Amino acid sequence: MDVSEAVARRTSVRAFKPDPPSAAVVRAILEGAARAPSGGNLQPWHVHALAGAPLAQLLQRVAAAPLQVPPEYAVYPPELWEPYRTRRWRNAEQLYAAIGIPREDKAARLQQMAKNATFFGAPVGIFLSVDRRMGPPQWADLGMYLQTVMLLATAQGLDTCAQEYWAFCAQPVRDFLGLPPERMLFAGLALGWRDESAPINQWRSERDPFEAWGEMRGFD
Numbered sequence: 001m002d003v004s005e006a007v008a009r010r011t012s013v014r015a016f017k018p019d020p021p022s023a024a025v026v027r028a029i030l031e032g033a034a035r036a037p038s039g040g041n042l043q044p045w046h047v048h049a050l051a052g053a054p055l056a057q058l059l060q061r062v063a064a065a066p067l068q069v070p071p072e073y074a075v076y077p078p079e080l081w082e083p084y085r086t087r088r089w090r091n092a093e094q095l096y097a098a099i100g101i102p103r104e105d106k107a108a109r110l111q112q113m114a115k116n117a118t119f120f121g122a123p124v125g126i127f128l129s130v131d132r133r134m135g136p137p138q139w140a141d142l143g144m145y146l147q148t149v150m151l152l153a154t155a156q157g158l159d160t161c162a163q164e165y166w167a168f169c170a171q172p173v174r175d176f177l178g179l180p181p182e183r184m185l186f187a188g189l190a191l192g193w194r195d196e197s198a199p200i201n202q203w204r205s206e207r208d209p210f211e212a213w214g215e216m217r218g219f220d
């Protein structure tokens with residue numbers, strides 16, 4: 001699979017089969033992704049990958065803990081404006097429509113959202129953390145690392161879902177992993193093979209056309 005195919009095939013998968021990928025494959029993905037660029041080659045990412053008993057223990061602890069309000073960091077700006085507000089709204093509408101949850105059924109929506117805290121049933125849960133003293137450029141570096149992990153996973157036939165939701169469960173995760181106080185939990189990543197029969201995996205997110213966000217000048 002070449003890079004273009006991996007980019008086109010990657011989607012956020014929200015229902016997984018339980019079969020675990022091998023330790024060697026997971027390690028190769030996480031290690032290979034460290035070829036991602038970072039400003040000044042700081043390599044500001046820290047990574048924890050959990051499977052089997054440690055993953056089950058962590059998920060139990062998270063399930064027993066209250067949701068963290070406020071979360072580890074502001075996942076979105078307080079009042080989203082256009083066009084972001086509509087994009088976010090449409091994305092959520094389409095996701096819930098794909099699994100037959102109507103807009104007014106808040107309880108069902110919350111129940112679906114809570115599945116984030118199980119890594120959507122994925123056999124591997126990965127956490128990315130970063131030193132709190134780092135700024136937006138290093139957060140961008142983490143994003144590049146994260147996308148490289150997702151593309152390498154795709155090249156292995158695996159599936160992923162990046163999850164900021166973990167910012168709402170940061171304390172039990174931090175305690176379990178033994179993160180030092182200066183280390184902020186940035187995101188989780190579910191990793192495994194998609195459950196092809198799950199309705200939530202049938203839906204594909206939209207993208208705005210190039211003209212909405214891009215411009216090219218000086219080309220023939």
Ligand SMILES: Cc1cc2nc3c(=O)[nH]c(=O)nc-3n(C[C@H](O)[C@H](O)[C@H](O)COP(=O)(O)O)c2cc1C
Pocket residue numbers: 010011012013014091116161162163164165166187204205
């Ligand atoms: C940093 C990051 C955090 C995300 N957090 C979540 C999350 O907590 N839960 C979730 O279901 N999807 C999450 N997503 C997935 C986005 O919703 C998804 O990327 C977007 O809707 C586009 O869909 P696609 O990934 O299938 O192309 C996250 C994606 C990124 C890049």
